Amino acid sequence: MIVAIVALLLLATIMLAYILYSFPWALRKPIVYSVNLRLDDLPAIVISDLHIGSGRSGFREALRILLRIKPNTLIIAGDLIDERTVVDESTARILRHFTAISRRVIYTPSTSSHDRAVKPIFMALDDNKVIVASPVLRICINELRKCFYVTHGDYALRSGVYAHIAEALSLRILRKPFVGTILRRVLGTDDWIIYGHTHRVLVSETWMIVNTGCWVHRPHEVMQRALAIIGVKGKRLKVMLVKIE
Numbered sequence: 001m002i003v004a005i006v007a008l009l010l011l012a013t014i015m016l017a018y019i020l021y022s023f024p025w026a027l028r029k030p031i032v033y034s035v036n037l038r039l040d041d042l043p044a045i046v047i048s049d050l051h052i053g054s055g056r057s058g059f060r061e062a063l064r065i066l067l068r069i070k071p072n073t074l075i076i077a078g079d080l081i082d083e084r085t086v087v088d089e090s091t092a093r094i095l096r097h098f099t100a101i102s103r104r105v106i107y108t109p110s111t112s113s114h115d116r117a118v119k120p121i122f123m124a125l126d127d128n129k130v131i132v133a134s135p136v137l138r139i140c141i142n143e144l145r146k147c148f149y150v151t152h153g154d155y156a157l158r159s160g161v162y163a164h165i166a167e168a169l170s171l172r173i174l175r176k177p178f179v180g181t182i183l184r185r186v187l188g189t190d191d192w193i194i195y196g197h198t199h200r201v202l203v204s205e206t207w208m209i210v211n212t213g214c215w216v217h218r219p220h221e222v223m224q225r226a227l228a229i230i231g232v233k234g235k236r237l238k239v240m241l242v243k244i245e
Helices: 002-022 060-071 090-101 161-171 179-186
Strands: 032-037 044-047 073-076 104-108 121-125 130-134 136-141 144-153 190-197 201-204 208-210 225-233 236-244
Touching: 002 060, 002 179, 044 104, 044 130, 044 136, 044 208, 073 090, 090 104, 090 121, 090 130, 144 179, 144 236, 161 179, 179 208, 179 225, 190 236, 208 225
Parallel strands: 032 136, 044 073, 073 104, 104 130, 144 190, 190 208
Antiparallel strands: 044 225, 121 130, 136 144, 201 208, 225 236
């Protein structure tokens, strides 16, 4: 009997530890870094989950599209590289190549998968032409006094596979995005939130949430690709999602 009780307690402890690890927001609020842009830094393009290095990645097509658009600011919302590696100066060197596409490059890596930031990080390189910030970045447009948030999305649920499933079930049953809803509650904001991670393209004017999908094909899911375009309409910040068929 004692052995059984100890085994159950051990199992319960392991399960609790896994749950707390999987849902970082249950223990603490994320650190939010801020970056200010000007109107001439727009339009900005947000893309995520390029997974460079995977044989199933469509990042070359993404690069061709970005070269045609040549946004003033390019924002990459995590999982730039497919290999599991820690974000460091070598990642910044890769990001510098994107300055051939855009005069400013901003990257918000994940905290738990692929190229990840194991602790909160903020790097501003090359006179702010390349910025790396994780886990959450708040980007404000000076002249408009309007902001939007960009994060990879794994702060809501670390596992990309589980996040993909949870997002699908939540949308089908509750009619709202699982990851986006958690991020909005944790951040306590009414501004737009843009993320990736779940590999599901999503835009909701009601929830002011955008998911830019992914550029890699997995056996268990269809590739869903999209770009979020941040611009201005009148004196308002305009966020639009463009799906790539």
